[in-house]
Amino acid sequence: MKYAFPLAAVLALILIALIGVQIPGMQYLFGVVVPYLAVALFLGGFCYRVYHWGKSPVPFKIPTTCGQQYSLPWIKQDKLEAPNNTSQVVARMVLEVLLFRSLWRNTKATVYDGPKLTYESSKWLWLFGIVFHYSFLVIIIRHLRLFLEPVPACVAWLETIDSLLQIGAPLMYITDVTIVLALLFLFLRRLSNPQVRYLSLANDYFPLFLLLAIVSTGILMRFFLRTNVDIEAIKQLALGLVTFHPTIVADISSLFYVHLFLVCVLLAYFPFSKLMHMGGVFLSPTRNMANDSRMRRHINPWNPPIKPHSYASYEDEFREDMVEQGIPVEKELAPQPGETA
Amino acid sequence: MYNGGKIITGLVIFVLLVTIPVWYNRGTTARSAPELVMPTNAKSCVLPAEEMRAKHMQLLNVWRDEVVRTGDTTSIVVEGKAYPKSLQLNCMECHTSKVNFCDKCHDYSSVTPYCWDCHIAPVE
Numbered sequence: 214m215k216y217a218f219p220l221a222a223v224l225a226l227i228l229i230a231l232i233g234v235q236i237p238g239m240q241y242l243f244g245v246v247v248p249y250l251a252v253a254l255f256l257g258g259f260c261y262r263v264y265h266w267g268k269s270p271v272p273f274k275i276p277t278t279c280g281q282q283y284s285l286p287w288i289k290q291d292k293l294e295a296p297n298n299t300s301q302v303v304a305r306m307v308l309e310v311l312l313f314r315s316l317w318r319n320t321k322a323t324v325y326d327g328p329k330l331t332y333e334s335s336k337w338l339w340l341f342g343i344v345f346h347y348s349f350l351v352i353i354i355r356h357l358r359l360f361l362e363p364v365p366a367c368v369a370w371l372e373t374i375d376s377l378l379q380i381g382a383p384l385m386y387i388t389d390v391t392i393v394l395a396l397l398f399l400f401l402r403r404l405s406n407p408q409v410r411y412l413s414l415a416n417d418y419f420p421l422f423l424l425l426a427i428v429s430t431g432i433l434m435r436f437f438l439r440t441n442v443d444i445e446a447i448k449q450l451a452l453g454l455v456t457f458h459p460t461i462v463a464d465i466s467s468l469f470y471v472h473l474f475l476v477c478v479l480l481a482y483f484p485f486s487k488l489m490h491m492g493g494v495f496l497s498p499t500r501n502m503a504n505d506s507r508m509r510r511h512i513n514p515w516n517p518p519i520k521p522h523s524y525a526s527y528e529d530e531f532r533e534d535m536v537e538q539g540i541p542v543e544k545e546l547a548p549q550p551g552e553t554a
Numbered sequence: 555m556y557n558g559g560k561i562i563t564g565l566v567i568f569v570l571l572v573t574i575p576v577w578y579n580r581g582t583t584a585r586s587a588p589e590l591v592m593p594t595n596a597k598s599c600v601l602p603a604e605e606m607r608a609k610h611m612q613l614l615n616v617w618r619d620e621v622v623r624t625g626d627t628t629s630i631v632v633e634g635k636a637y638p639k640s641l642q643l644n645c646m647e648c649h650t651s652k653v654n655f656c657d658k659c660h661d662y663s664s665v666t667p668y669c670w671d672c673h674i675a676p677v678e
Contacts, residue, residue: 256572260565267561360575362582364664372664379668382615439608444663445587455575456582495564514556 216404219419223426223475230474234467243470244450245459251477258484259492266496270514274506277499279318297505309500313343338402345395348388349424351375352431355386359444359451381436389432396425420488423479430472441466588658593648600632600644611667614641641673653678 234243280291293314296302308314321335355372358364376384400421403413434442446463453459483489495501528535528542535542555561570577599606601613617639620626629636638644649655652675660667 252572256569260569263561263565264555267555267558270556357575358664361578362662365578369664369666373666382611382667383665384668439612441604441608443607444665445659448663449587451575452579456579462587492568496561 215413215415216418216422219415219422222419223422226423226475226478227426227430227471230471231467234470240461240465240470243474244461244465245454247474247477248454251480255480255483258481259489262484262489263492263496266493271498271502272513272515274502274504274511275498276502276504278504282504295504297503297508299503302501302503306495306501310494313339313346315500316342337398341395341398341402344391345399348392348395351388352386352392355388359448360455362448362452383435385436389428389435392428393425393432396421396428400425416486420479420482420486423475423482427472427475427479430468430475434466434468434472438466438468442469588662590658591651591654593650596648598633599648600630600637614645614669617641641669646676650676651678652676 230243233239276296278295280294281288282295283290283297290297292301293305293308296305305314316339317336319335319338320332323331323333325331351371354368355375357368358372361368372386375386375388378385378387400418403409403417403421441464443463443465446461446465447469449460449462450465483491525543528544532542532544532546536546601609606613621639627639629638631637646652652670656667659665
């Protein structure tokens with residue numbers, strides 16, 4: 214039942230916006246104040262988290278390798294899996310960020326009678342993960358048409374490609390379908406796989422529900438509950454926000470405010486949540502370090518400044534006491550004046 | 555800070571990307587909705603203005619399906635007046651200008667309906 218609380222939280226957020234915006238004058242709060250606060254929290258929180266990570270020392274060289282490391286000339290190195298210089302690390306990172314290569318290696322463990330344990334490749338998580346992320350990216354870029362005036366050609370092209378199937382009116386977007394399917398898969402995976410279900414916490418379910426609610430309200434607004442979803446008024450509001458002259462010109466459907474409020478919650482929640490993997494993937498030491506610990510010395514920044522203390526200087530420091538205690542010394546005490554006859 | 559140069563560069567790029575709308579629209583404040591040229595030869599449409607604003611594309615889509623795909627070319631009757639289900643024989647009788655009516659909002663919100671893949675746009 215770990216999904217019950219996040220589900221209730223998302224429903225409560227929907228109700229807050231739905232009821233709140235009915236109160237006269239509250240459109241300004243939900244349409245202007247909350248978006249500004251959310252974006253400020255998002256940018257500020259994001260930069261703070263990344264700065265905080267950047268300040269953390271990395272005591273050891275800990276790249277995760279899964280291939281032949283750089284070795285003797287006749288042994289072929291796996292340059293992507295065990296990179297030993299910056300350009301190989303960059304190639305590895307680019308492929309990780311753009312293609313999710315580490316998820317590609319996902320396996321599924323099953324116990325059969327016997328007992329016999331088997332591992333088999335399981336690419337579903339990779340597939341739906343990548344479908345979700347790219348659908349979301351396309352949807353965000355598509356939304357730029359509401360924030361940019363004039364609309365750049367690349368945004369219009371992307372929209373044309375996304376609605377290429379020309380189904381219905383307004384045209385159905387391919388990414389609208391794929392993001393819903395992907396989110397549903399990612400949610401059902403957490404429910405149906407016993408191991409993952411055991412591991413899943415409220416903060417795993419909450420972003421899924423929140424994103425599903427955002428996507429659903431968006432789809433409802435575009436295709437089904439179009440009354441008062443005045444795209445001109447919405448664009449004026451969006452342009453007003455980004456030019457710092459916000460105005461609310463017309464009565465916009467409360468469904469729009471629910472959508473906007475949920476997006477604001479997502480933005481505000483982002484820096485405090487696991488969604489920070491967006492920035493964190495670039496700062497993971499197991500990915501962004503070169504496997505060159507045998508070539509270059511990695512200095513642990515935690516090391517306190519310890520000065521070398523040789524035996525000779527140790528004896529210099531304690532010679533008198535050592536002689537007094539009868540401990541043999543390499544260099545005798547200098548003769549005291551007056552002792553020699 | 556370790557690798558500060560790279561991390562700060564990355565953060566700056568990130569912030570610039572997120573704030574694209576701010577610097578793309580910089581220096582512009584007047585953001586009024588497009589002004590439409592309204593028809594002079596009629597007072598009412600097949601649906602109230604508010605509903606037309608929200609649903610005209612769905613209406614046209616249904617008309618297209620009925621007329622072109624099922625061959626149902628009957629007119630629709632609103633308040634005793636018959637309207638043919640046609641973009642050019644009905645809508646554009648009053649809204650004569652594509653440039654001054656359709657395109658105003660469509661360009662503003664970057665909508666490219668595919669009406670004109672088949673229909674020939676009036677020469678303006």
